[in-house]
Amino acid sequence: xxxxxxxxxHTRYQxxxxxxxxxxxxxxxxxxxxxxxxxxxxxxxxYLVSYLLPWVIWSTAxxxxxxxxGGAGQIHLGYGAVIAIGAYASxxxxxxxxxxxxxxxGGGLLSAAVGMIFGATALRVKGLYLAMATxxxxxxxxxVIIQFPAISGGTQATLQVPRVSFLGVxxxxxxAPYYVALLICLLVTLFMLNLRRSSFGRALxxxxxxxxxxxxxxxxTFRYKLLAFWVSSFIGGVVGSVLAVCYYRAISPDQFHLxxxxxxxxxxxxxxxxxxxxxxxxxALILFAPILLNQFFGFAASELGMTISTDLRSxxxxxxxxxxxxxxxxxxxxxxxxxxxxxxNYFLVWPFRHARQ
Amino acid sequence: xxxxxxxxxxxxxxxxxxxVGLSKGGREAPVLVCADIERRxxxxxxxxxxxxxxxxxxxxxxxxPNGSGxxxxxxxxxxxxPPSSGTVTLFGQDVSGxxxxxxxxxxxxxxxxxLALFKGMSVLDNIMLGRHTAMxxxxxxxxxxxxxxxxxxxxxxxxxxxxxxxxQLEDIRNEPVEVIPIGLQKRxxxxxxxxxxxxxLILDEPMAGMNQxxxxxxxxxxxxAREERNTTILIIEHHMDVxxxxxxxxxxxxxxxxxxxxxxxxxxxxxxxVKAYIGERAARRQAGAAA
Ligand SMILES: Nc1ncnc2c1ncn2[C@@H]1O[C@H](COP(=O)(O)OP(=O)(O)OP(=O)(O)O)[C@@H](O)[C@H]1O
Ligand SMILES: [Mg+2]
Numbered sequence: 001x002x003x004x005x006x007x008x009x010h011t012r013y014q015x016x017x018x019x020x021x022x023x024x025x026x027x028x029x030x031x032x033x034x035x036x037x038x039x040x041x042x043x044x045x046x047y048l049v050s051y052l053l054p055w056v057i058w059s060t061a062x063x064x065x066x067x068x069x070g071g072a073g074q075i076h077l078g079y080g081a082v083i084a085i086g087a088y089a090s091x092x093x094x095x096x097x098x099x100x101x102x103x104x105x106g107g108g109l110l111s112a113a114v115g116m117i118f119g120a121t122a123l124r125v126k127g128l129y130l131a132m133a134t135x136x137x138x139x140x141x142x143x144v145i146i147q148f149p150a151i152s153g154g155t156q157a158t159l160q161v162p163r164v165s166f167l168g169v170x171x172x173x174x175x176a177p178y179y180v181a182l183l184i185c186l187l188v189t190l191f192m193l194n195l196r197r198s199s200f201g202r203a204l205x206x207x208x209x210x211x212x213x214x215x216x217x218x219x220x221t222f223r224y225k226l227l228a229f230w231v232s233s234f235i236g237g238v239v240g241s242v243l244a245v246c247y248y249r250a251i252s253p254d255q256f257h258l259x260x261x262x263x264x265x266x267x268x269x270x271x272x273x274x275x276x277x278x279x280x281x282x283x284a285l286i287l288f289a290p291i292l293l294n295q296f297f298g299f300a301a302s303e304l305g306m307t308i309s310t311d312l313r314s315x316x317x318x319x320x321x322x323x324x325x326x327x328x329x330x331x332x333x334x335x336x337x338x339x340x341x342x343x344x345n346y347f348l349v350w351p352f353r354h355a356r357q
Numbered sequence: 358x359x360x361x362x363x364x365x366x367x368x369x370x371x372x373x374x375x376x377v378g379l380s381k382g383g384r385e386a387p388v389l390v391c392a393d394i395e396r397r398x399x400x401x402x403x404x405x406x407x408x409x410x411x412x413x414x415x416x417x418x419x420x421x422p423n424g425s426g427x428x429x430x431x432x433x434x435x436x437x438x439p440p441s442s443g444t445v446t447l448f449g450q451d452v453s454g455x456x457x458x459x460x461x462x463x464x465x466x467x468x469x470x471x472l473a474l475f476k477g478m479s480v481l482d483n484i485m486l487g488r489h490t491a492m493x494x495x496x497x498x499x500x501x502x503x504x505x506x507x508x509x510x511x512x513x514x515x516x517x518x519x520x521x522x523x524x525q526l527e528d529i530r531n532e533p534v535e536v537i538p539i540g541l542q543k544r545x546x547x548x549x550x551x552x553x554x555x556x557x558l559i560l561d562e563p564m565a566g567m568n569q570x571x572x573x574x575x576x577x578x579x580x581x582a583r584e585e586r587n588t589t590i591l592i593i594e595h596h597m598d599v600x601x602x603x604x605x606x607x608x609x610x611x612x613x614x615x616x617x618x619x620x621x622x623x624x625x626x627x628x629x630x631v632k633a634y635i636g637e638r639a640a641r642r643q644a645g646a647a648a
Contacts, residue, residue, distance in 0.1 A: 013511050013514045013515075014507070014511060017510070187500075190500070191496075191499060191500045194499045194500070194502035194506070195499055197510070198494065198498065198499040198502055198506050198510065199485070199488075199489065199492040199493075199494035199498075199506070199510070199513075200494035200495055200498060200499045201499060202478070202482055202486050202489075202494075203486070203489060203494050205475065205477075205478060205482075206475050206486055206489075209475040210474075210475060212437065212457070212473065213469070213473035213474070213475065214458075214475075214486075215436075215437075215457040215458045215461070216435065216457055216461055216466075216469075216473065217466070217486055217487055217489050217490070217549065217553065218461035218462045218489050218490035218553070220456075220458045221458070227496065
């Protein structure tokens with residue numbers, strides 16, 4: 001377990017540039033992968049559907065947003081709207097008879113196109129102004145979906161998802177949706193892991209860190225910022241279609257409002273900007289903290305005889321997100337991932353004090 | 358930091374510094390021609406009609422007191438500040454007003470006076486970024502890393518490792534760039550510029566804040582870069598010992614105008630230059646003392 005770095009020598013650049021150069025991390029990743037694959041055998045179906053599935057989907061969404069915020073350094077307060085576009089577009093496509101696989105890509109492309117138009121403002125504005133521009137996107141998209149019955153699906157404003165199949169397997173029951181979501185999550189995760197060691201990811205990071213220095217080595221900063229919005233929105237759109245088909249199964253506009261965008265930003269910041277692992281941590285915390293809190297309140301109400309209004313109960317999670325964002329920004333701007341990294345570094349060389357990786 | 362020329366070990370190396378058979382008189386097109394460059398910042402005229410040209414294979418010095426417009430001149434050449442008037446021609450192509458990344462892709466690399474490295478990245482990644490124009494980055498290439506990008510990545514890694522070795526950065530290549538000392542950071546930035554295999558390399562005070570030994574190192578690297586890679590180099594430098602030792606030709610700027618040019622030693626000894634550096638009264642006193 002300890003001295004995990006000792007004796008490990010890489011003799012080829014290829015080995016040194018592995019996603020996880022240390023065997024320990026590779027084994028850990030494999031273990032988590034196997035646990036995810038065999039989860040339906042290991043945990044109750046109820047937990048699978050109501051906890052694990054949303055965690056997988058929201059982690060994928062957080063990865064997509066983290067690509068933009070952590071990878072390219074652009075803030076986005078309207079990622080919920082990006083997901084909404086993908087969800088509505090792909091549901092309409094499958095309702096029109098398109099196969100789910102194509103609808104998923106179609107939803108991604110539409111999200112990417114709209115996201116890039118709003119992202120284009122990122123080329124002119126920075127910081128607060130970009131935040132406002134993306135916030136505007138959230139409201140405009142919300143408005144358009146609600147105002148056009150052709151999009152939202154008429155008066156009662158829920159759009160049923162028909163039965164679909166993915167790669168020949170019907171996406172019904174508990175298992176198929178979980179595995180579809182897991183596959184998409186895996187693909188996005190691999191993309192994000194490779195980002196760090198590819199020229200594309202480096203160029204994005206260069207634009208994020210110092211745009212004039214990026215320009216001087218030949219990076220077209222204009223193009224890369226646009227690309228960052230394109231790719232991130234594409235992932236968001238695909239997540240939207242997975243969310244609609246595998247989880248919600250019937251979508252309505254209120255599922256994609258501003259509070260979703262805020263939750264996603266919270267996931268990224270609490271988890272760790274630019275960290276793949278952090279996106280999973282962040283999604284877990286934002287997803288499960290309110291549930292635990294609610295259970296705590298239920299316990300407090302029944303066992304301790306405290307009276308807590310439902311109003312308060314529903315607002316506490318929102319306050320908690322706010323508190324967590326502020327807390328992490330103040331004390332650990334790199335989020336849960338950094339806390340994990342510190343721990344890992346400590347044990348990497350225990351009982352000594354110095355760690356390099 | 359207007360240092361007066363001092364006699365150092367530099368003068369001894371002079372013979373080494375000036376290679377024979379330089380294509381100076383040879384009728385090859387100049388690498389850079391700046392014609393009548395003017396650059397204004399609001400009411401301030403930072404450059405007032407500067408014309409200069411840099412020949413192929415040359416080490417060209419740009420000197421002058423603080424605030425004389427050297428960095429501004431370089432920013433005009435590399436597209437950061439489009440000239441208010443005048444034209445910049447690189448490799449025979451008019452590039453006035455063209456974006457910096459397009460000038461970089463023509464084969465021009467530069468370093469900055471106040472370091473422009475990417476924090477949070479390792480030394481290696483910083484230098485790898487120097488290969489950007491030679492690589493084909495794409496989102497799909499990242500997604501299909503094992504099939505599309507890996508081989509390219511490794512091939513360029515080899516080129517980068519050569520430069521890492523050349524610049525003696527082996528033992529810090531995995532350090533985050535912000536934790537290493539400034540002198541080394543300057544060297545990393547020079548390495549990043551070199552791995553681009555530029556035809557024209559622009560260095561803005563690469564030796565600022567270095568001690569004599571580090572300066573000698575950098576000067577060696579610059580000379581080697583010219584020798585081994587046939588790079589044309591423009592260097593801004595305040596250390597006159599270095600300038601006289603390695604430059605073939607210099608231009609001296611003062612208040613945005615050229616006040617002297619030509620062979621380094623002669624140009625620097627020019628009365629106008631002495632005056633610009635140490636002030637009129639001191640110059641007269643010095644002239645009196647010499648007489
Ligand atoms: N972006 C800018 N906006 C306004 N004024 C500027 C700008 N850049 C440079 N200047 C002005 O132009 C003049 C020339 O500056 P420059 O940086 O080119 O001098 P320099 O020769 O590089 O000096 P140093 O030796 O100190 O580096 C200075 O008066 C400076 O204040
Ligand atoms: Mg300067």
